[in-house]
Amino acid sequence: MSGSTYGTIFRITTWGESHGAGVGVVVDGCPAGLSLTEADIQVFLDRRKPGTSRYSTPRKEGDQVEILSGVFEGKTTGTPISLLVRNTSQRSADYSEIASYYRPGHADMTYDMKYGFRDYRGGGRSSGRETIGRVAAGAIAVKILNSLGIQLFTYTRSIGPVKIHPERFQIEETSLNPLCMPDAAAAQEASEYLDGLMKEGDSAGGVIECIIRGMKPGVGDPAFEKLNANLGKAILSIGAVKGFEIGDGFAVARARGSQNNDPYAYTSDGTLEKLANHSGGILGGISDGSDIIFRAAIKPTPSISMEQDTVNKSGENIRVRIKGRHDPIIVPRAVVVVEAMAAITLLDMLFASIPSRMDNLIRFFNK
Amino acid sequence: MSGSTYGTIFRITTWGESHGAGVGVVVDGCPAGLSLTEADIQVFLDRRKPGTSRYSTPRKEGDQVEILSGVFEGKTTGTPISLLVRNTSQRSADYSEIASYYRPGHADMTYDMKYGFRDYRGGGRSSGRETIGRVAAGAIAVKILNSLGIQLFTYTRSIGPVKIHPERFQIEETSLNPLCMPDAAAAQEASEYLDGLMKEGDSAGGVIECIIRGMKPGVGDPAFEKLNANLGKAILSIGAVKGFEIGDGFAVARARGSQNNDPYAYTSDGTLEKLANHSGGILGGISDGSDIIFRAAIKPTPSISMEQDTVNKSGENIRVRIKGRHDPIIVPRAVVVVEAMAAITLLDMLFASIPSRMDNLIRFFNK
Amino acid sequence: MSGSTYGTIFRITTWGESHGAGVGVVVDGCPAGLSLTEADIQVFLDRRKPGTSRYSTPRKEGDQVEILSGVFEGKTTGTPISLLVRNTSQRSADYSEIASYYRPGHADMTYDMKYGFRDYRGGGRSSGRETIGRVAAGAIAVKILNSLGIQLFTYTRSIGPVKIHPERFQIEETSLNPLCMPDAAAAQEASEYLDGLMKEGDSAGGVIECIIRGMKPGVGDPAFEKLNANLGKAILSIGAVKGFEIGDGFAVARARGSQNNDPYAYTSDGTLEKLANHSGGILGGISDGSDIIFRAAIKPTPSISMEQDTVNKSGENIRVRIKGRHDPIIVPRAVVVVEAMAAITLLDMLFASIPSRMDNLIRFFNK
Amino acid sequence: MSGSTYGTIFRITTWGESHGAGVGVVVDGCPAGLSLTEADIQVFLDRRKPGTSRYSTPRKEGDQVEILSGVFEGKTTGTPISLLVRNTSQRSADYSEIASYYRPGHADMTYDMKYGFRDYRGGGRSSGRETIGRVAAGAIAVKILNSLGIQLFTYTRSIGPVKIHPERFQIEETSLNPLCMPDAAAAQEASEYLDGLMKEGDSAGGVIECIIRGMKPGVGDPAFEKLNANLGKAILSIGAVKGFEIGDGFAVARARGSQNNDPYAYTSDGTLEKLANHSGGILGGISDGSDIIFRAAIKPTPSISMEQDTVNKSGENIRVRIKGRHDPIIVPRAVVVVEAMAAITLLDMLFASIPSRMDNLIRFFNK
Incomplete structure (x- = not known):
């Protein structure tokens, strides 16, 4: 099936x-008329670029984006924007051995089962490089959302056992440490944790959190196209994501209704507000205008240099060590991927929400 | 937007x-040629029917299904199957007061924001009755999956602080207690927990788990249409679901790669198998043939009789108690809804996976 | 596959x-907030109702519509509107013989080939009654379009060899004769032609034309979602339609560029207008604000009482006469079906066109 | 809206x-496992390449295709195939004048209305070069169809007043003359007709016909996804197409039922066959296994060097001659575009038809 297209109105x-x-x-x-240059997109690609710290692979991936279509004299024309990033740092020889066996935790076996064979070089389509297109498209979605007053903040919430602490939370800190944690002390602690794992040839998982501020209310639909359902799909479609939760998430399973319901009140100037946000900004699948908050659980990098049990294609049970240098953690580089997929989803659903009321339509068309 | 249609090939x-x-x-x-009667569907509807225990609302909802089209002489014809359940036990008067204020934890406010007004009777489209259509369709999907050798087991994993215990796990027990727990002792304990909450006028949340056995390998796509991404959307589109996880789920965030990777081995008869299933039956978005396991976090019933802060439409901050009898817990009745949405998703993606290989296509068409 | 859903944003x-x-x-x-009653829909259903003249089957089809959902206190709520028309005048016995052979010009054989068997009573899903749902939905689409200033005029352009004459064209005449021709003299002539055919047990085809006035410019997309392409699909999806053309249609094949191009000019008050409309209101797949004009070719009723060659399921070549009274012409009853499908398509594409410009979006969301 | 993606399962x-x-x-x-090289695609691109005769523009468009992804060791991998054709022969200066006025018959005005401005160089996205992607994708679809025993024959049926003659029809002739007519004499006559028009600075239209042989029966759906409806959309989405008809097409409007119905008979060896094919291989929207035949009406090239009335952006009514050399006829180069769109549509619907019967599904999955 065609699984490489995402979105209905804003579609990548x-x-x-x-x-x-x-x-x-x-x-x-x-939409036509958005100012757009390659630099706008490059900023996002650079956030996922490897080789920027000792926790990411030293492969040099230039990842320079080229706009092939859809932009004329610095503005989008409304027609499809094709973006290309050439692969540069390829050493296929490194992967030749992989062709003969199934790496645990990778999609080698399932690709063979589905397609009959696979492009074994670097994981083929299941490679992390698949996310470059998502991030490039996300840069455009974020730019449009920003122009409508919507901001996204995405960061590492935990790495292995190390969590950020609410009292030390500084959103600006996110871009100052290679682990993308908005808490300098937690970043330092996580860094030491990772150093220990690297010595053992092992890897770590973590949690990414995203906050969307300034979201328009009324976005999302009551049944299958709930805003949270689409955010969930978007995030779970990123390789290595094993869980998604919105608002209080899995904690609601142990909460009581009296704790979990968000009370309403009018402020002194008559504005309606929620006195809490356990729901994460969405009720009945529809945004309520308060912050949308969700989290994604990311599994540890499956490529580890510790010895593992697996099988080869000659029918033998073998033990392998994955060669080459690999990131001991996926989380920091996935932060911008999560943000990109959230932005693309929000924008698509924002567009879809426009024709929901006759009064708005009449105002729009009979202007 | 049109948010009431779900699925691409098998579509509801x-x-x-x-x-x-x-x-x-x-x-x-x-597909044409499936034996189908109203009784096949009624069995599923009865699993979500209220009034069957003291933990579900005593409203009498008959929920008798009528097949309006798509079945001829006991077999599906391949054309659309229209299923109708008449509403019977409606007392709109009970809801007249609700029109004047926003119930905390409900979608009253967001509907007003999106549509300009709302059908305030019983929550309108955000009512739990919206799931009747899902369950009826799910009954058909399950029947087809069963005929292809695929089974689904869905049950309550926890209610508030009470979890089922692996050593007491008995799948047959699920249908023997009103809380749908495959552990009689846990069901008893949860029952006492709920009795306490009911006295206080409060409610509880919980976790539902689903195991899919006999799944074909090779189903799901590498990028946006990962099987886990679609299962996530399906489950998160059910009202009250706040989190979704597959395999080890959020626990992967604290795991190491060496623990999380599933090793492979050949059995003595040469069959390839995984020695663990941390991934929950899916790698790279594609089923691997082992059990698919996922969980959903369900929030506590928002309708509680304890007093809550909210606002009315006259601009006043008020305190309300939601009148009427409501389920103190959503979880048991949602079990069959989760199963239905999982089955619909699996079937749709199973169909979509057919044209993935030239050899299969040539075999199919040149039979 | 799921072929019974149509549209992306406005979806039936x-x-x-x-x-x-x-x-x-x-x-x-x-959209929410549209005034809607069963009478609004019934008007359209009555336009396709049989038994209103001697050219349509005397079967009494009550075709009373019931609104099952989506309307509250006389206004649409934004949620799905379910419309039901019970079948009343069924005499299945009339069709028992048909089960044993393939009627020429009908879909009996192709249904058997696709599904392995068929509901042979009255053509099952390939019956003209399949269009009732389209017409009911079209009534809603037309009501919305009208409120945005867009009008549709649909009528019979020709029956067999009898065409309407431009100089006698009176749109009001369309509803005054049973053949829906906007030319009383042509209607009389066509009536006599049909009388002759009926005596022979034969049937006639014809052409339906639709004019859309007041269309907003800028609707439709440059590549696959051209407005004309979607109108074409909509109309060709109506049973019995064998051809579709827009503007000058097939006549362009013999025209010269200098004749076919529509020149532009400013009127004295500075309004831009086209001096001709060979293009039928669409250029490059996008509406230009002038009248959209298209035509559909409708085949003769395949059910005729003349003797025909066919086969039965016992492997014999046989000669049959289709029993029962059938319309000698499909065209007049198809007029409202064409209008309905056009309206649904226009509305869906109108909605889809909204997010095409940043300036409009910023104006819409930052109101 | 996103109008640049086409198809559901096989999607471009x-x-x-x-x-x-x-x-x-x-x-x-x-599907994975298809042998595919750039040469397979280049053959199709060369069929639409300009500059191959005096009836097509002498601009040198190299149109060399590069496969960027989805093929490994000469076989498709099942993942997206990205194809790139660099633009080479660009002389933007030629088009600078066009920026100031609207060319009659082009989409200049509608693009401005929709997007607020346009890429005026060479028509931007409404350029004929937009079809390169369609043709490249069509080459792949044709290759798959061929491997399933399905052949497409596409050719010029008429140019202006010159039609091919049934008695001179030679399909092999199609590739031997620059007008793609399967009738050498008609090609000669049309050639003279075009020479005359070129002297006047005018242009001609024509009709393209496509025959699909070996089509599987049972493809297409009863309601909106009729095979003819989707073919119609596919063909009408090609710029310059103003009409589409299947089988007898518009001629059915003047036919009688007794002439238009295709009788059935068993051959001496018991094979079921139709004794005529007025329906064009499709009944009730579903293929019947006989030849599918459809036609498309192509308008004359709108760029002509004769003087035309139009307006400029300074508010003046002006007269213009379109400079540069342009094809006096679109038809011959559109032949391969029609074939490509037909093939893509057929393949997508063929894939969609697979899960229509339980017996086939059980056979497929329980192999």
Whole structure:
């Protein structure tokens, strides 16, 4: 099936493997008249670029984006924006051994089962490079959302056992440490934890959190197209994500109704507000205008240099060590991927929400 | 936007409010030649029917399904199956007061924001009755999956602080207690916990777990249409679900790669198997043939008789008690809804996976 | 596959056979706040109702519509509108013989090939009654379009060899004769032509034309979602339609560029206008604000009482006469079906066109 | 809206303008294991390449395709195939004048109305170069169809007043003359007709016909996804197409039922066959296994060097001659575009038809 297109009105189509000619995305449904340059997109790609710290792979991936279409004299034309990132740092030889066995925790076996064979070089389409197209498209979505007054803040909430502490939370800190934690002390602690794992050849997981501020109310639909359902799909479609929760998430299972309900009150100037936000900004699948808050659980990097049990294609049970340098943690580089997918989803649903009321339609068309 | 249709090939469209003429679903894309009677569907509807225990509302909802189309001489014809359940036990008067204020934890406010007004009777489209169509369609999906050798087991994993215990796990027990727990002792304990909450006029949340056995490998797509992403959307589209996790879920955030990777081995008869299933039966978004396992976090019933802060439409901050009898817990009645949405999703993606290989296609068409 | 849902934002799902419990449609994505009663829809259903003249079957089809959901206190709520028309005048016995052979010009054979068997009573899903859901949904679409200043005029342009004459064209005449021709003399002539055919037990085809006035410019997309492409699909999805053309249609094949291009000019008050409309109101797939004009070719009723060659299921070549009274012409009753499908398509694309410009979006959301 | 993606299971996304960096397509949902090289695609691109005769523009468009992803060791991997054709022969200066006025018959005005401005160089996205992506994707679809025993024959049926003659019909002739007519004499006559028009600075239209042989029966759906409806949309989405008809098409409007119905008979070896094919291989929206035949009406090239009335952006009524050399006829180069869109549609619907019967599904999955 066609699984590489996402979105209904603002719609992206990604393509590319880690070892082909390149990776890219076609962004369709972008409104005309948005100022857009390659630099706007490059900023986002640089946030996921490897080789920027000792916790990310030293492979040099230039990841320079080229706009192939859809922009004329610095503005989007309303037609599809095709973005290309050429693959540069490919050493296919590194992967030749992988062809002969299934790496635990990777999609090697399931690709073979589905397609009959696979492009074994660097994981092919299941490579982390698949996310480059998402991030490039997300840069555009974020730019549009910002122009409508909507901001996204995405960061590492925990790495292994190390969590950020609410009292030390500083959103500006996120971009100052390589782990993208908005808490300098937690980042330092997590860094030491990772150093220990690296010595053992092991890897760590973590949790990413995203806060959306300034969201318009009334976005999302009552039944299958709930805003939280679409955010969930978007985030769970990122490789390595094993869990998604919104608002209080799994904690609601142990809460009582009297704790979990968000009371309403009018402020002194007559504004309606919620006195709490356990729901994470969404009720009945529809945004309520308060902050949307969600979290994603990211599994540890499956490529580890510790010895593991697996099988080869000659029918033997073998023990392997995955060679090459790999990130001991996926989380920091996934932060911008989570933000990108959230932005694309929000924008698409924002567009879809426009024709929900006759009065708005009449105002729009009979202007 | 049109948010009431779900699925691409096996596609359902639900409609109806708690206090209109009825609720229903159109099931499109059901293969021809499936034996189907109203009794097949009624069994599933009865699993979500209220009034069957002291933990569910005593409103009498008959919920008798009528097949309006798509079945001829006891077999599906391949054309849309329209299913209708008339609303019977409606006392709109009970809800007249609700029109004047916003119930905390409900979608009253967001509906008003989105649509400009709302059908305030019983929550309208955000009512739990919206799930009747899902369950009716799910009954059909389960029947087809069963005929292909795929089974679903869905049950309550926890209620408030009470969890089922692995050593007492008995799947047959699920249908023997009103809380749908596969552990009689836990069901007893949870029952006492709920009795206490009911005295206080409060409510509880919980976790539902689903195991899919006999799943075909190779189902799901590498990028946006990962099987886990679609299961996540399906489950998160059910009202009251605040979190979704697959396999080890949020626990992966604290795990190490060496613990989280599932090793492979050949059995003595040469069958490839995984020695663990931390991934929950899916790798790279594609089923691997082992059990698929996921969990959903369900929030406490928002309708509680304890006093709560809210606002009315006259601009006043008020305190309210939600009148009427309401379930102190949503979880047991949501079990079959989770199963239905999982089955619909699995079937749709199973169909979508067919054209993934040239050899299969040539075999299929040149039979 | 799921072929019973149409549209992306304004989306309809039809269901039902001629001899099941009923037929119906779910209209999803209808904006909230539209005044809507069953009478609004009944007017359209009555336009396709049989038994109103000697050219349509005397079967009494009551075709009374019931609104099952989505309307509260006389206004649409924004949630799905489910419409039901019970089948009443069913005499299945009339069709028992048809089960044994394939009627020429009908879909009997192709249904058997696709599904392995068929509901042979009255053509099942391929019956003209399948269009009831389309017409009911179209009534809603037309009402919304009208409130935005857009009008549709649909009529019979020709029956067999008899065409309406431009100089006698009177749109009001359309509803005054049973053949829906906006030319009283042509209607009289066509009537005599049909009388002759009926005596022979034969049937006639014809052409339906639709003019859309007041269309907003800028609707439709440059590539696959051209407005004309979607209108074409909508109309060609109506049973018995064998051709579709827009503007000058097939006549362009013999025209020269200098004749076919529509010149532009400013009027004395500075308004931009086209001096001709060979293009039928659409250029590059996008509406230009002038009248949209298209035509559909309708084949003769396949059910004729003349003797025909066919085969039975016992492997014999046989000659048959289709029993029962059938319309000698489909065209007049199809006029409202064409209008309905056009309206649904226009509305859906109108909604889809909203987010095409940043300036409009900023104005809409930052109001 | 996102109008650049087409298809549900076999899905293509095209992008690119005549004067950007290039044009291309992402083909998603291509089955794994298909042999595919750039040469397979180049053959199709060369069929639409300009500059091959005096009836097509002498601009040198190299149109060399590059496969960027989805193919590994000569076989498709099942993941998206990204195809890129760089724009080479761009002389933007030629188009600077066009920026100031609206060319009659082009989409200049409608683009401005929809998007607020336009990429005026060479028509931007409304350029004929938009079809390169379609043709490249079509080459893949045709290759798959061929491997399933399905053949497409597409050719010019008429140019202006010159039609091919049934008695001179030779399908092999199609590739031997630059007008793609399967009738050498008609090609000669049409050639003279075009020479005359070129002297006057005018242009001609025509009709393209496509025959699909070996089509599987049972493909297409009863309601909105009729095979003919989807073919119609596919063909009408090609710029310059103003009409579409299947089988006898518009001629059915003047036919009688007794002439239009296709009788059935068993051949001496018991095979069921139709004794005529007025329906064009489709009944009730479903293929019947006989030849599918459809036609498309193509308008004359709108760019003509004769003087035309139009307006400029300074508010003046002006007269213009479109400079540069343009094809006096679109038809021959559109032949392969029609074939490509037909093939993509057929393949997508063929895939969608697979899960229509329980017996087939059980056979497929329980193999």
